Amino acid sequence: MADSTLRDKVTVVGGGERNLGGLVSRTFAEAGAKIVVHFHTAEQDAERTAEAIREAGGQAVTVQGDLTRVADVRRLFDTAIDTYDRVDIAVNTTGMVLRKPILETTEEEYDRMFGVNAKAAYFFIQEAGRRLNDHGRIISLGTSLLAAFTDGYSTYAGGKAPLEHFTRAAAKEFAGRRISVNTVAPGPMDTPFFYPQETPERVEFHKSQAMGDQLTRIEDIVPVIRFLATEGWWFTGQTLFPNGGYTTR
Numbered sequence: 592m593a594d595s596t597l598r599d600k601v602t603v604v605g606g607g608e609r610n611l612g613g614l615v616s617r618t619f620a621e622a623g624a625k626i627v628v629h630f631h632t633a634e635q636d637a638e639r640t641a642e643a644i645r646e647a648g649g650q651a652v653t654v655q656g657d658l659t660r661v662a663d664v665r666r667l668f669d670t671a672i673d674t675y676d677r678v679d680i681a682v683n684t685t686g687m688v689l690r691k692p693i694l695e696t697t698e699e700e701y702d703r704m705f706g707v708n709a710k711a712a713y714f715f716i717q718e719a720g721r722r723l724n725d726h727g728r729i730i731s732l733g734t735s736l737l738a739a740f741t742d743g744y745s746t747y748a749g750g751k752a753p754l755e756h757f758t759r760a761a762a763k764e765f766a767g768r769r770i771s772v773n774t775v776a777p778g779p780m781d782t783p784f785f786y787p788q789e790t791p792e793r794v795e796f797h798k799s800q801a802m803g804d805q806l807t808r809i810e811d812i813v814p815v816i817r818f819l820a821t822e823g824w825w826f827t828g829q830t831l832f833p834n835g836g837y838t839t840r
């Protein structure tokens with residue numbers, strides 16, 4: 592992938608059915624990419640997203656998978672190769688949040704959180720490294736909590752924390768094939784993922800701490816992901832913390 596457009600770039604989007612991943616799928620497709628829309632439980636959302644892409648003249652296929660299972664991660668990339676004969680870009684937006692004190696967290700919760708946020712992220716990067724063409728792009732989703740000193744998010748931020756090193760190690764290991772590997776770590780984003788574990792007061796607090804007194808929108812983050820997938824060739828092994836450098840809203 593030596594050029595800097597998305598035209599005909601086969602893109603696997605982990606969690607590509609709705610919210611941030613859904614917008615990545617649709618935006619990349621509008622720019623000419625061929626999309627593999629991965630979903631876990633939300634099949635209808637995945638079909639809706641794929642149908643919207645096809646109606647707009649693009650190409651999309653859906654595939655279900657529990658990405659904590661390595662076999663499912665491999666099947667996701669198999670689907671891309673079987674459908675389009677190649678993979679150029681892999682964006683993993685999957686994740687799971689829990690806000691709970693350490694003293695109350697169960698072993699089962701710990702395993703589930705690290706299963707999605709660390710293990711699935713690791714094997715997604717591994718399989719992308721095996722299957723992407725030279726000049727490919729791998730982009731994972733972290734969280735700005737990686738840079739925060741806060742309570743309650745030990746298994747969420749802790750589960751995402753290894754991503755920073757997975758990203759650095761993979762960037763080094765895949766550099767010979769000019770594959771870049773980066774993580775995007777947004778602040779609190781206005782999606783249904785964010786609200787269940789927060790009180791209305793904490794939502795207001797998060798807004799007050801953000802640039803422009805507002806939550807991040809998925810529309811703010813997709814251009815960052817797109818940049819890393821196209822013009823961002825000089826970035827690799829990085830965790831980017833997009834924080835709203837200016838606001839026009």
Ligand SMILES: NC(=O)c1ccc[n+]([C@@H]2O[C@H](COP(=O)([O-])OP(=O)(O)OC[C@H]3O[C@@H](n4cnc5c(N)ncnc54)[C@H](OP(=O)(O)O)[C@@H]3O)[C@@H](O)[C@H]2O)c1
Binds near residue numbers: 605779
């Ligand atoms: N919203 C925020 O405040 C915020 C802030 C910073 C970073 N992030 C990160 O941004 C990413 C996208 O979040 P979002 O707000 O767009 O929410 P989202 O749509 O709920 O994204 C999470 C995705 O992960 C999938 N997933 C969960 N467990 C899975 C598993 N075992 N196997 C495969 N997929 C699984 C979910 O599918 P199911 O729901 O079907 O399980 C969903 O598609 C996440 O990685 C999140 O950690 C979010």
